[in-house]
Amino acid sequence: MGNWGIIVVSLLLCSPLFHGEIAVAAKAKEGSEEWGYVEVRPKAHMFWWLYKSPYRVENSTKPWPIILWLQGGPGASGVGIGNFEEVGPLDTDLKARNSTWLRKADLLFVDNPVGTGYSFVEDEKLFVTTDEEAGNDLTTLLEELFNKNENLQKSPLYIVAESYGGKFAVTLALAAVKAIEAGKLKLKLGGVALGDSWISPEDYVLSxxxxLKDVSRIDNNGLQASNSVAQKIKKQIQEGQYVEATDSWSELESVIARFSNNVDFYNFLQDSGSDSISITAMESSKAISGRRYSGYLSSLRSSLAATGGLDDIMNGVIKKKLKIPENVTWGGQSDSVFTKLSGDFMKPVISGVDELLAKGINVTVYNGQIDLICATKGTQAWVEKLKWEGLQNFLCTDRTPLYCGSNRGSTKGFRKSYKNFHFYWILGAGHFVPVNQPCVTLNMIGAFTQSPAVST
Structure with a gap:
């Protein structure tokens, strides 16, 4: 158990402070954790959970970093999924995770947008309807946490996102930079990492x-059928018909499922539902038909509850530890989060990435080799659309192979960098890269955050 024996004890014993029925801010007794709610708008409450690393390196020439993890969906919980399923100190059995990213940085998990996970709204009119609104809410949260805490201000903040969280990361970074420049936000933005991120929906559906044809998962008939719907989506996006494009996206997933015999969209080497680690969007072709991502979230909660997994602990021991209001159910408003954002779901944010690069912000993109939903083929396509002045030099740069430890007999991935843009190809990983390749991902995060921690 090592350093995390204390965390497990605090998980069961520590109680937060209260203001009314909502935990405003709390600390574990040994100071290793803090959590609470920020009212980002009247009656709109966002939950956060900060872990302080026991591996912190003091008296270094490099400051100890903080990673803000943003989950996808929209409507998937970072406090739950990213924390317990991927990179936090404990897994869903509440056992220590050896590959936790706390080895490289402090970790801040946020249930974003409001309505996700433990976050909630008191009025359904308060759900966000655009990525920009979500970014503004997150900026408000950062202002509340950082402006009042000089210790947090000493650490650069690195935003790391997965899936749809990548769109939130871009809009948040732009909003945060604006707030920093205006003197409204006291923090140093270290960089943005986009992991298997839904930056350009058009490029992904076209891929x-x-x-799937190249890897023999569909045949020419399937290719023709899928390309037909993908081209319709491309046209709808170009004409600004984003809600219609979201509906067509659901239609395309049904076509892919039918011709591939239910391929797992998060690992194209497997069937949907065959891997308990991969959080799959489809459990059966019947579930796919006519569904949206909200259907995925519902099936995810049901499947985890059935196995005594994440849903059980988030609405059980974790909810009790964090003193979440009794009338708040983890994930209870997630379906509405997606529905309200359906008009932005298919909008690209490539121009936002360009803006970050032009401002000199460090941007890292990483992608799992066997992901389908945000396939590397699609990621490379949108990267090549960047208007960033360094793009051609980046494209002409050779890749560097990645290994883990002293083992040079097994290539784990590749890296290519030019100035403030970095791209990682992670071999053998699907959509949830830290789960499939924890070692090389941990090394990548150490390089991204310039962590003073010893390399693994």
């Missing part, structure tokens, strides 16, 4: 058919 699905050709990729």
């Amino acid at each position: 699905w058919g050709p990729l």
Whole structure:
């Protein structure tokens, strides 16, 4: 158990402070954790959970970093999924995770947008309807946490996102930079990492058919059918018909499922539902038909509850530890989060990445080799659309192979960098890269945050 024996004890014993029925801010007794709610708008409450690393390196020339993890969905819980399923100190059995990113940085998990996970709104009119609104809410949260805490201000903040969280990361970073420049936010933004991120929906849906045809998962008939729907989506996006494009996206997933016999969208080497680690969007072709991502979230909660997994602990021991209001159910408003954002779901944010690069912000993109939903083929396509002045030099740069430890006999991935842009190809990983390749991902995060921690 090592350093995390204390965390497990605090998980069961520590109680937060209260203001009314809502935990405003709390600390574990040994000071290793803090959590609470921020009212980002009247009656809109966002939950956060900060872990302080026991591996912190003091008296270094490099400051100890903080990572803000943003989950996808929209409507998936970072406090739950990213924390217990991927990179936090404990897994869903509440056992220590050896590959926790706390080895490289402090970790801040946020249930974003409001309505996700433990976050909630008191009025359904308060759900966000655009990525920009979500970014503004997150900026408000950061102002509340950092402006009042000089210790937090000493650590650069690195935003790391997964899936749809990548769109939130871009809009948050732009809003945060604006707030920093205006003197409204006291923090140093270290960089943004986009992991298997839904940056350009058009490029991803166009990649699905050709990729699956190349790996023998669909045939020419399937390719023709999928390309037909993908081209319809492309046209809808170009004409600004984003809600219609979201509906067509659901239609395309049904076509892909039918011709591939239910391929797992998060690992194209497997069937949907065959891997308990991969959080799959489809459990059966019947569940796919006519569904949206809200259906995925509902099935996810049901499947985890059935196995006594994440849903059980988030609405059980974790909810009790954090003193979440009794009338708040973890994930209870997640379906509405997606529905309200359906008009932004298919909008690209490539121009936002360009803006960050032009401002000199460090941007890292990483992608799992066997992901389908945000396939590397699609990621490379949108990267090549960047208007960033360094793009051509980046494209002409050779890749560097990645290994873990002293083992040079097994290539784990590749890296390519030019100035403030970095791209990682992670081999053998699906959509949830830290789960599939924890070692090389931990090294990548150490390089991204310039962590003073010893390399693994």
